Amino acid sequence: MKNRDLLIGFATGAVTAFLVKEAYDRKEKLYSADDVLKQVKSAFKEEGPIDGSWIFMKTEPYKQHAVTTEVYKGGITRHRQDQLEQFEFLADAYTGAVLEVKKV
Missing domain, CATH: 1.20.5 (Single alpha-helices involved in coiled-coils or other helix-helix interfaces)
Incomplete structure (x- = not known):
């Protein structure tokens, strides 16, 4: 050789x-779905106790205008003034940032 x-x-x-x-x-x-859910629950707990929460462990594609990313979809349930409130959220899977929260 x-x-x-x-x-x-x-x-x-x-x-x-x-x-x-x-x-x-x-x-x-990707952020773990559990870490994202803990972050969102922590933010909601600042306004009062929560009754339940959930998150899909698999990411979904999300497009807003020209930007596309992967997101986790989840939800929070709580009672406020004797009424049940339910929220759904979308969180960026790469940064953990909450992109959207809407009351259901």
Whole structure:
């Protein structure tokens, strides 16, 4: 085996490893659905106790105007002034930020 062949093999391996690492690092990591739900529950608890909550563990695509992202969909239930209130929310799966809350 010539030194030139060994050097070419080493360079090819190094370049391949670098490209695989870059591709892995670019892949954005999702927040866990549980962490998003804890954050939303915490915000609602500041206004009073909540009775129940839920979240879909699988993300859904969400498009608003020209922006598309993945979101978690969930809900909160609470009693306020002897009336049941239900809310649904959408939270960005990449940042955990709540994008929309609507009363049902």
